[in-house]
Structures are given as C-alpha cells and as structure tokens.
Amino acid sequence: MKRALITGITGQDGSYLAELLLEKDYKVYGVRRRTSTPNYDNVEHIKEQIEWIDGDLGDLASLIEAVRISQPDEVYNLAAQSFVATSWPQPIATAQMTALGVTNMLEAVRIIKPDARFYQASSSEMYGKVVETPQKENTPFYPRSPYGVSKVYGHWITVNYRESFNMFACSGILFNHESPRRGLEFVTRKVTNAVARIKLGLQDELRMGNLDAKRDWGFAGDYVKAMWLMLQQDQPDDYVISTGETHTVEELLEIAFSYVDLNWKDFVVIDQKFVRPAEVDLLLGDCSKAKVKLGWNLEVDFKMLVTMMVEEDLKRLKVIQVTI
Known part of the structure; x- marks a missing residue:
C-alpha cells in the first residue's frame, strides 16, 4: 500500500486528491493546522479514512515529525495562502506560507524521507503580465501580486532541490481550476x-x-489527476495544467x-x-506537454x-x- 502525505488536504484540491488516492488504495495522511473552528466540510465524507497529523508550513519541526510519522512515498504540497486579493494587505503572511513554507516542506522531506516523490502546487499567477501567449513551461514569469511572487519562489526552490539534492520534485503550473468546493x-x-x-x-x-x-478555467477534479500522474513518471519534471481555452x-x-x-x-x-x-488581464495555458507525456x-x-x-x-x- 502506497503512502501519501498531503498539506492543504481540507481545501478544494486536497479533498479531490485525497478522494483519488483513497480510490487507488493509498494510505492517506493529512497535515492539519490547528484552528479554533476546524473546517472539514470538503472532506467530511472521507474524514475517517484519513490519518491526521498536526502541523504547520511555518513550523519545520512539525513538518519533520509529519514526514517521520507518515513515511510517505509521495508528498503533495497544496497548502498556501491561496487568495490573490488577500496577498496585497497580507504580503508577509503570504510569503511565509506560500514561499518559505515550500522550503520547510522540502527540507522535512530531504531530512527524513529523501526518496519520497514531491509535488509542488505552482500557479499560472506566476506568469502575471504575460510575455507570450499561450504560456508554456519555459515562458518567463512576471508575477503581478505578492501571491504570484511567492509562488515563483516556491516553484524555483522546488527546481533547486531537484537539481541540488537529486530529489524527485515536480511542480504543476496549474491554471485556474474550480469546483463546487471552491x-x-x-x-x-x-x-x-x-x-x-x-x-x-x-x-x-x-x-x-x-x-x-x-x-483559463478548468475543473479541479480533472487537475488533481495530473498531480498524481506527475509523480508516476520515470523522471521528475514540471508541467502546465490548463484547458487551453x-x-x-x-x-x-x-x-x-x-x-x-x-x-x-x-x-x-x-x-x-x-x-x-x-x-492580470489574460492567462492561457499550453498543456500539450502534459497531454503527451502524462497522457492527461x-x-x-x-x-x-x-x-x-x-x-x-x-x-x-x-x-x-x-x-x-
């Protein structure tokens, strides 16, 4: 039985991903951050099938413990301050979670379970003031919000850990994806x-x-399948996930x-x-690489x-x- 650790598991993407992995007979661990009023709405129907571990992206020690407990084959880092509008009044909080939090998660994996496969949730907001249309994996980034800037850091630190420590670390550059759980x-x-x-x-x-x-709006349930497919490949790589419309x-x-x-x-x-x-006036992704290489x-x-x-x-x- 494969084991997966998911941050942001109670969010839109995390809940759909947890469903997918449970259907594939994974043992699923979810990192939850302590709040005074926990919100399990998106995962209420599968809550008892998830092994819960308390942790926070801002606290490396808790993430090390989460990796130690779960001993994951795959790690999906989906947690973030993910609302663009909030990133202007809260730029530092956004950077701490959405940027530095990625480094903390990568460090925890590197220290405890370096052979685990790692997925980072990158974003089309990294393209921002686009320099070409459609946007591909090698399109230069020009973020237009503190959120976009933070996501660029998270993306490149994932590439850096892949190249520096030979970790199986991938980023999915996901364009807008929605659902009733948004x-x-x-x-x-x-x-x-x-x-x-x-x-x-x-x-x-x-x-x-x-x-x-x-x-470029797609369905979150479709996009989490691409996340999983990235970690099933022979070599780690980054992929644009979009509709192309x-x-x-x-x-x-x-x-x-x-x-x-x-x-x-x-x-x-x-x-x-x-x-x-x-x-950001126009975002349009070219997902041809994901369709060809991942079969997505x-x-x-x-x-x-x-x-x-x-x-x-x-x-x-x-x-x-x-x-x-």
Missing part, C-alpha cells in the same frame, strides 16, 4: 453562489470588478445566470473595490463546470432553507 471568495464561486441566492430570493445584486479579465468573467456571468433563466445585466453592479491594484485529458468543459457549480449551490441553499 472558496466563496474566488470569483467563480462568488458568481455561482450569488446566482443561486438571487434565484432563491436571498440576494438582490452581485457586485463585480473587471468583467473583461480572461482566464480562455473565457471572460462576462462569459462566466452569462452561463451562470442563464442556467437559472435570468439575465446577468439585471443584477450585476460594477464596484471599483473589486478591481485589483495590478490586474480533460473530462469537464467550461460550461459543464459553471452549471455544475450553480446546481450544487442551489442544492446547498435549498437544504439550508428547509433546515431553517
């Missing part, structure tokens, strides 16, 4: 949740920022509102508060993704209404 602060879930609330008479309007921003925020609104027979223009209000200090393929397209999210938010809110 946090409410992210634009896709903000929209689908608001659409469901408006349809049910719980909300009157939706305040948005830049509707022209284009993103872009859609504007306006398209997102159109699909989400039309699914419940509403016109988005009747409810959306532009609010400058939601416009970023430095905007997408199963959920953009329209399917958005309607799935609206439907799940409708179900969730209806249950809450009945309960109340």
